[in-house]
Amino acid sequence: MEPNKAAPTLIDPELYPYCDKGLEGIVAFSSRKSFIDGAKGELIYAGYSIETLAEHATFEEVCYLLWHERLPDQAELDALHAGLQAERGIPETVTAYLKSTNPKSEPMSVLRTAVSMLADEDPDAEDMGAEAQLRKAIRLTAKMPTIIAAFDRVRNGKDIVTPLAKGSTAYNFLYMLNGEEPGSHAERVMDLCLVLHAEHGMNASTFTARAVCSTMSDMHSAVTGAIGSLKGPLHGGANTAVMEMLMDLHEDTDIVAFVKGKLERKEKIMGFGHRVYKTFDPRATQLRILAKDLAREVGKEYLYHWSEAILKTMKEEKNIDPNVDFFSATVYYSMGIMPDLYTAIFAMSRISGWTAHYIEQLNNNRLIRPRQLYLGAKGLDWTPVEAR
Numbered sequence: 001m002e003p004n005k006a007a008p009t010l011i012d013p014e015l016y017p018y019c020d021k022g023l024e025g026i027v028a029f030s031s032r033k034s035f036i037d038g039a040k041g042e043l044i045y046a047g048y049s050i051e052t053l054a055e056h057a058t059f060e061e062v063c064y065l066l067w068h069e070r071l072p073d074q075a076e077l078d079a080l081h082a083g084l085q086a087e088r089g090i091p092e093t094v095t096a097y098l099k100s101t102n103p104k105s106e107p108m109s110v111l112r113t114a115v116s117m118l119a120d121e122d123p124d125a126e127d128m129g130a131e132a133q134l135r136k137a138i139r140l141t142a143k144m145p146t147i148i149a150a151f152d153r154v155r156n157g158k159d160i161v162t163p164l165a166k167g168s169t170a171y172n173f174l175y176m177l178n179g180e181e182p183g184s185h186a187e188r189v190m191d192l193c194l195v196l197h198a199e200h201g202m203n204a205s206t207f208t209a210r211a212v213c214s215t216m217s218d219m220h221s222a223v224t225g226a227i228g229s230l231k232g233p234l235h236g237g238a239n240t241a242v243m244e245m246l247m248d249l250h251e252d253t254d255i256v257a258f259v260k261g262k263l264e265r266k267e268k269i270m271g272f273g274h275r276v277y278k279t280f281d282p283r284a285t286q287l288r289i290l291a292k293d294l295a296r297e298v299g300k301e302y303l304y305h306w307s308e309a310i311l312k313t314m315k316e317e318k319n320i321d322p323n324v325d326f327f328s329a330t331v332y333y334s335m336g337i338m339p340d341l342y343t344a345i346f347a348m349s350r351i352s353g354w355t356a357h358y359i360e361q362l363n364n365n366r367l368i369r370p371r372q373l374y375l376g377a378k379g380l381d382w383t384p385v386e387a388r
């Protein structure tokens with residue numbers, strides 16, 4: 001019996017009129033958090049273009065914008081900074097877990113487990129009230145950089161650096177990662193990366209967060225699921241994969257032949273293509289400039305040249321443009337950050353968008369429960385195990 005071959009006759013077009021694989025054509029939510037015009041290459045967070053935010057906003061201002069759908073005044077921004085600073089510490093149980101991890105563990109897997117553990121000591125864990133949601137959003141945003149930096153220190157045999165009760169998220173992350181306070185340029189670059197990765201419509205991880213939320217489950221569960229979704233190489237995991245690809249190249253590599261070879265073998269070039277953008281991702285435009293400057297600063301200009309050659313070949317061969325993950329890899333690498341941390345840094349920023357969507361979903365909730373097109377058989381007779 002080959003049930004799938006018989007499937008078309010079993011489909012009832014009245015019951016299942018349309019199946020959209022990948023949900024490409026489905027609008028399942030309304031949101032005030034962000035807007036993408038994929039044809040024009042435009043991205044807006046709650047009214048402000050990504051270019052405006054990249055020029056003027058800090059990550060903390062973007063967090064406030066996403067959570068409240070307006071910019072904070074000075075007192076509100078100061079209060080948010082103070083709230084984040086006060087919440088940077090992580091529970092002893094999480095520190096003990098990080099110390100017990102295998103140094104070869106994948107950072108996103110460790111982050112996923114550690115974030116899930118945070119619920120255990122969060123006094124608001126099961127409180128579904130609006131104020132508790134905001135407190136949890138601040139706590140998660142404050143603690144994720146501490147977890148990522150602590151894991152990196154531990155796996156490299158270094159002491160964990162206690163977060164400072166001062167400074168920005170970007171500043172503290174670099175401080176905890178490197179054990180020394182960063183210069184203002186490094187802080188600004190990291191801050192800009194956080195601004196650029198904070199929010200992006202109904203991407204797979206945000207969808208995951210909203211789907212978990214729609215069952216009225218707690219914020220930690222939604223964020224844990226979102227981290228798992230972001231980890232995949234078709235989503236946030238692409239930035240690490242881009243760096244691995246660049247690290248496989250050397251000065252004699254014929255980049256055109258390299259790209260063509262991959263395409264002929266039907267392999268994806270990581271950091272290219274997008275479900276929504278049909279032109280240059282505007283975040284890639286910003287990161288391209290940063291990548292060029294930083295690679296030159298640290299004497300790794302070859303990385304930028306290789307990236308540009310890949311970009312040109314992809315455009316000529318497939319007419320596909322880069323996404324946010326392509327140049328961010330060179331930016332982080334030039335900052336001396338280990339490639340396998342890049343997706344976790346993405347998560348450290350996207351927590352603002354996930355939690356904003358979680359709160360928005362909760363305020364206008366309906367269970368997310370699509371249908372499936374059944375392709376299997378029906379009415380089979382039972383065969384006892386000894387007769388199969």
Ligand code: CMC
Nearest residue numbers: 233234235236238267268269270271272273274275323324
């Ligand atoms: N390299 C080579 N070919 C590609 C690529 C790529 N990176 N992306 C798309 N294509 C081709 C694909 O092979 C297909 O060609 P054809 O029609 O000839 O079979 C066509 O473009 C459509 O691609 P698709 O995979 O059906 O498009 P999708 O909308 O389902 O997937 C995507 C979007 C992002 C998963 C895909 O472009 C991809 O796998 N890119 C590489 C991974 C990546 O960089 N992911 C990060 C996405 S942006 C940041 C984020 O959200 O995390």
